[in-house]
Amino acid sequence: MKLSTRKLVAPLALPIAMSLSGFAFAQDLGERVPDIQIAYYAADMGPMYEQSARVLSEEWSKLGLSFKMQPVQFSTFISNIMVGGGLEDMAVFTVGADPDRVDPTYWLHDLGACGARRNGAKWCDEPYTEMVRKQRELVNTEERVALAKQAQQHFYDVMPWWPATNTVYGMVWNSDKWENVTSPEPVAAHEGLIDPWLSAKPKTDDRWFDWAHYEDVTTYNPMAEEGAVGWIRFVYDTFAKNNSKGETIPWAATSWEFVEPTTVKITLRENMKFHDGEAVTADDAVFTINKVVELQPPAMSSRISNLAGAEKVDDLTFNIKLKTPDASFITTVLPYAFILPEHHWANYEGDMVARDVVADGVVVGSGPFKFKTWRVNEVHELETFKDHFHAPEYDGVRRLALGQADAIRSAMISGTGDIATMVLPVAAMSDLANQYNQLEFKEIPSHGSMLVWLNNSKAPFTDPAFRKAMRMATSKERAAVEGWLGFAIPAAEGPVPRMLGMWYNSDLPEIAFDIDGARKVLEEAGYGWDSDGRLHYPKK
Amino acid sequence: MRAYILRRLAQSVLVVWAVTTIMFFMFRVMPADPTAMLLERGLSEQAREKLLQEWGLTGTLWDQYIAYLANILQGDFGNSFLYRKPVWDVLTPLIINTLWIAVPGLLLGAALGAVLGTAVGWARRGGKLERMGIFLATVIRGVPNFVIGIALLTIFSSTLGWFPEFGMGDPGDRTGFARYFTLEFLHHLALPLIAVIIYFMPENLLLMRSGVVENRTEDYIELVRAKGVPQSRVAWHAARNSMLPLITWLFPALAETIAGIVVIEIVFSWPGVGRELVFAVSRQDYPLAQAAFFLLAVMIVLANLAADLVYGKLDPRVVYK
Amino acid sequence: MTQANSTNEPVAIKGRSWLSAVGQSLRLVAGDSFALAGLTILFAFIVIAILAPYISPYEPFKAMMTETGRLNRLSPPTSAHLLGTTSFGNDVLSQFLHGFRIALLVGLVAAVAVGFISTVVGVISGYFGGYVDDILMRITDIALSIPTLPFAIVAVALLGPSVENIILVITILFWRNGARIIRSAVLTERERVYVKWARAAGASHFQIIMRHILPNIVRVIFLWVTMSVAFAVLTEASLSFLGLGDPTVVSWGQMLNTAFSSGNLRTAWWWVIPPSVALVMLVSSLYLIGRAYEEQTNPRLRVRK
């Protein structure tokens, strides 16, 4: 009983091969192109990856290729394939719509530069790497945009890998009870954002905003926190926030400017208070930044690596020193870095990164919410901090750790939950809103992308013609519709998502889905097909 | 007696050590990387090294193992990678939550199974009650526990709306031990508890029934009948004797079922230790998963020990050697 | 049974034929109406499993499109899709039918493996006794202290979710109970007079095991294998339901997991009921067979005649 679905050899391949190009005799050709492994996120990340990989490979197999499906658990995928260099042949996977990825550096540099940690496609192109390093240092936006676009063009010409779709997130909420639930597009509705969290307004006396979610928050110590924007950014203010237009707007800081390429002068908002009533001053900000630089908490390493320290200017102003010029600092670090109350931390003698702030009773920030209760794996409650400059118009927010989609759905129907943003598949959210009057659904198109990676250091992927053919045979449309149930958008060309607005190079010509064209490309490059319709390398 | 208990205890310690060792190496050879989540967010190589060191994941496997054992002997199971605090601090409330559905569920399941099993075992051989009893028990035994959970939720929550659909309580600020004694808690407890009972009962019923059937033809039952005591009393004698083999099965089964309750916890969104174990495994939180696993294994070992001792209490014929 | 007991002579000399032992087992089971129902269901399931690729109307993972070119999601049963479609637009009937294969594949292969290992360990331990027995039984003790489902979860997460690994994990988990049971059966057989005669007559250990011990414990092995099929099916279903199933194939547990994780569990009844009912039918029918068999072979449980 061999499992037939494991190998996807499209039965269509043969007749197409026969009719289009006839088939060459084996002696005219090289070796058969071996089976290709497709790694993708296993079902623990949801069935979209499986479905997408299946749909995409179904089309690719029309080029005479055979595929082996290789589901990989998320963590294994990340450690082995994304940063571990363990990509065998191909991978179909997604990268999330984190708020700081509105900056092009992640897309251009982190995923593509020589030696970048997340360059799992093993592509190394020196001139390109030079360009993407440089763009990051250009504090002048115009210059930076121009260089970023140039890099995109270069990338497009080489085509080492490509995005297939952009993810559409969604949120569903109880519109009987809540209004002004705004979309955080193009960022997924991560907690800690203004939209929809802080803008939501209650329509009834139930003034607690219940978020029906999957898992627990694991810590209230921001130095130990893993997420980019996590829940605890509700408690601890950041200097800036990214809004739904992709702009970085003032938050705890009212203004910032590069006084030098490596020095940013930051002015704090006036009259801010911590939850215990103490005033927020530049001392607290400077203390926090210097502490972070000193301790180098591993969880924060990606964003603080370029920080050199901070120094106070006056009560509300201070300078942040960078190690190297970094234009992405504004979008990636300011909405991330937080302010700790110096008076609760300065005298702490233990390991600050490991401090159990809940047990110590020092979950004290200056954010729009105050910590109230945490029942492990069950519920978190944050109370509105009325003195905050952007306090929401309701009394508090709850995060229900329900652990499974079905319960999230039930919570939304029964009214226990007011909003659901993730975990529940977007299609299911949309279905829910169609079925229940009190529920409203909003799509959140994002820059999160499903990428098709090729092992650029291994044949046949070393051959530009082969890559081109694979690109042409990539059915973005099918992946979006069948893999993502329509809740994805076929991605544009180049590494940078279209949603990044000005950073996106819209001049790159769209490559249409074209199997016949792809076969022609292969044929012209000397490839051929045997009598079984299998693709063979050109004869050497 | 004392020598026997000591010997059994020594054996138990050996078994626990072996299981701990197996688990340790299993988690260490996992291909997954506990830093993966951070890596995706751009954890630097030095920071990763630092983290691994902090988590006791550097050095040779053997060194790690020795350190791990030494810590366990001091009752230190390490800090949860994710929660950043001692695993027991994380697990303790979850264990209590699990016990809330497990203990009453299993006890009621066992009691109900014993009573119904006696009834079916005492029914006329080949009669309707016996046949229906056996058939239903066998079929219910074949229902996977998540199907039980889904069915209960669909019928009693979604359709009839009698019980809440998830969780252990309404969202709110009730914390501490007092919350366990609220009507709201009991309301939430009902369905998962029923699920555990339904899950655990049939096997008890069938075992009890076999025991009663075996015992009812024994000579002593005839004498009890001849004494003219009420039928229920006669059945009690058969049941009382059938309980002996049931006990040896029951205790390990209790422990095993507690371990199996993870599925029920997930279906009902019950914040228990089993659900946390699944989360911990999927998030590579080794210390947490290892401690949860250790706990379950110890429970099974202790249950076996308890079964031995209780058997001795119930059966006057047993002499400990 | 009575015949076998009353003619001790030939048994002592020839031992029992395997075939007759197995045949007798089957006859015993067929005598019970519940077990007969169980066997019928099992047989029907096997037939469906074999025919699944031929009778399922679509490829199990093929996305169904509507005439307007949209994905045909969550359609209730129609004439084109007798059991409706999933939230991914897959045909439920086709997935359901393919599920028979996986359930039986996992169940049967794992059970045979479990039966083999349990028998080897149980026979060696019970027959030879002494240190071998001690060591094997301590190993069994240790194995018995491993919590089943948590171990399966960890092990599958470790090895990766594939049908082969799931079978392997199930085998690792269930040999232990079987070894215990078979060992005690062997202990009883070992003390029989004809075994002692055979030994006195110079038969080798291997001969004694093959001719005298094994045929007489076939019923115990048979029972354990039957139950193991049920355990294996249940374990696979639980793992798949937890999202640890092999994503490249369709199993019932996985169908339920997809329904569960997409939040359609309580609405898409056409998607949820078939795999649930099939699981219950398969496992229950195995239990019915096992129970009847136990009842027929345990003289104390038989209806007194």
Add this chain to the structure above:
Amino acid sequence: MNFTTFEKPGRKSTELAKLNDRLAAKPAAHLQVQNLSVGYSIARGIFQAVDDVSFEVKPGTNLGLVGESGCGKSTVIKAIMGLQPDGTRISGLALLNGENILGLSDRELQAIRWVKVALITQSAMNSLDPVYSIGDQIVEAIRSHENVSNATAWARAEELFALVGMPAARLYEFPHQFSGGMRQRAVIAMALALNAGMLLADEPTTALDPIMQSQIMQRIRGIHEHMRRSMILVTHDIAVVAETCENTVVMYAGKVAEKGPTEDVLERPLHPYTMGLKNAFPRLPVRGEPRQPLISIPGVVPNLFHPPKGCRFAGRCPFATERCHNDPPALVSEGMQAAACHYIDRASEFREAASRPETWRRMGSAA
């Protein structure tokens, strides 16, 4: 040792005295079994274990019920106690003091069992519940029928133990701590608990060694003489019957072969089976006469699925004729005695022949 009564004088002991008085006032029972048939119905047909058996136990007398194993003796006892398994077909009457007790439900039997009819079971080895102390089991019997305190019932149990010659302290022990003989005595003590008018002793000594057997039988005889209860003693040991019972019923293959006063039946058996049985048991040699050889009856009891159509003993009877094989003999009375044999008139001739071993041996080789 009798500390229960010693510790708690006063109310408890008066309760005990009252109980004892109440029980002592019970008369011995009169049992008439008429046309009792017991059949087990199973897939292959009906297994007629007991077929048309009648006998009578007069108050205060002791009836011996003898025969080989499988002759239906125990079935008769079980039928009287209502202990037959499910699906048993019973017909006939068992009149206890004139009231029929056959076919009563368990509930109805509650008023009869142990109150009026008590049982001394066959295998004392297994007939005590292993998980209760002996005392508890006796107390259970008493308190199920008499509304007395636990202490009183226990005190009564101590008295009963004294009666069977066991120290009261052993009431606290469990069956597995007793030897076979002690268990049997405990069972006897239990049977006496309510001083039932009718005692049914079902092979009370079978499982014991000969010395213990005679001790137990002596104990039973003593108790019988002392308490004058009516009693049926089931045994395959004809010597026991001779020593113990006023009347004897010999059963063969589910039917009464012969019955009558023990002396008559054993001295002048009318049925060849009785003669054969007599031969099969050792007797003390009578001075002056040649030592009697032990002669066993060749063959086995016929399969009761297919009982022979004539006399059931015909197949093993050295005197059987064509008629014996074809016509079932009726029970024919001769004085106090009765036997189911066509040739009662030739009984003395048979007795003569039956005492010679070759008579049976010839039979054995013929079979």
